[in-house]
Amino acid sequence: xxxxxxxxxxxxxxxxxxxxxxxxxxxxxxxxxxxxxxxxxxxxxxxxxxxxxxxxxxxxxxxxxxxxxxxxxxxxxxxxxxxxxxxxxxxxxxxxxxxxxxxxxxxxxxxxxxxxxxxxxxxxxxxxxxxxxxxxxxxxxxxxxxxxxxxxxxxxxxxxxxxxxxxxxxxxxxxxxxxxxxxxxxxxxxxxxxxxxxxxxxxxxxxxxxxxxxxxxxxxxxxxxxxxxxxxxxxxxxxxxxxxxxx
Ligand SMILES: *Cc1c(COP(=O)(O)O)cnc(C)c1O
Numbered sequence: 612x613x614x615x616x617x618x619x620x621x622x623x624x625x626x627x628x629x630x631x632x633x634x635x636x637x638x639x640x641x642x643x644x645x646x647x648x649x650x651x652x653x654x655x656x657x658x659x660x661x662x663x664x665x666x667x668x669x670x671x672x673x674x675x676x677x678x679x680x681x682x683x684x685x686x687x688x689x690x691x692x693x694x695x696x697x698x699x700x701x702x703x704x705x706x707x708x709x710x711x712x713x714x715x716x717x718x719x720x721x722x723x724x725x726x727x728x729x730x731x732x733x734x735x736x737x738x739x740x741x742x743x744x745x746x747x748x749x750x751x752x753x754x755x756x757x758x759x760x761x762x763x764x765x766x767x768x769x770x771x772x773x774x775x776x777x778x779x780x781x782x783x784x785x786x787x788x789x790x791x792x793x794x795x796x797x798x799x800x801x802x803x804x805x806x807x808x809x810x811x812x813x814x815x816x817x818x819x820x821x822x823x824x825x826x827x828x829x830x831x832x833x834x835x836x837x838x839x840x841x842x843x844x845x846x847x848x849x850x851x852x853x854x855x856x857x858x
Pocket of ligand 1: 652654675708709794828829830831845846847848849
């Protein structure tokens with residue numbers, strides 16, 4: 612078998628395992644698996660892996676660094692031009708899931724379809740300006756910091772500030788409020804963390820019923836996320852293997 616064929620087989624097997632985990636978790640939670648989208652996090656992995664995954668039926672990709680995601684996305688879209696708008700079911704939907712500096716917002720707005728890490732008003736305005744300049748509309752999720760002890764270097768708005776950020780996103784002309792996102796704090800009980808995220812999500816939905824996305828759950832805790840209403844799972848390692856810098 613060629614190296615590429617071997618990699619394809621490995622990705623296909625891992626993908627099947629993850630899809631089975633999602634189906635089982637949905638079954639146990641009494642949820643329809645169609646309510647849960649899988650975003651494959653391809654950070655640190657080459658565009659060749661993304662091509663294999665596209666061929667295996669994956670359409671949602673997560674990246675966390677602008678300097679990597681921009682060129683990778685350009686390369687992939689040169690293969691098969693994707694529709695730029697979020698709403699039109701493009702072949703390749705790019706989810707930006709990393710901490711985003713305000714000065715990178717203009718760059719990310721050119722290629723990302725969804726930004727999961729909107730956590731402060733200045734970033735809302737920077738993304739809105741970037742989207743306008745690029746002639747695009749972006750979907751934005753409010754990232755919520757679920758750590759009880761807040762560290763300003765870690766991303767995420769405090770739960771009590773999430774609605775204010777959501778309002779800012781809603782009033783931005785070139786952004787569409789999608790919902791919320793969080794990472795379970797290291798060492799914390801993911802069930803508790805995702806239950807807390809669910810409360811924030813419902814608080815926002817009272818005001819903005821269409822903000823229905825809950826981006827939560829990674830390789831290690833996707834079952835807990837499904838139990839607490841996640842609509843979008845961000846899974847890297849369980850599909851691609853350990854990231855090159857961690858090997
Ligand atoms: C890398 C990353 C993931 C994927 O994590 P895995 O444990 O590899 O599945 C999910 N969410 C965010 C925000 C990430 O940075």
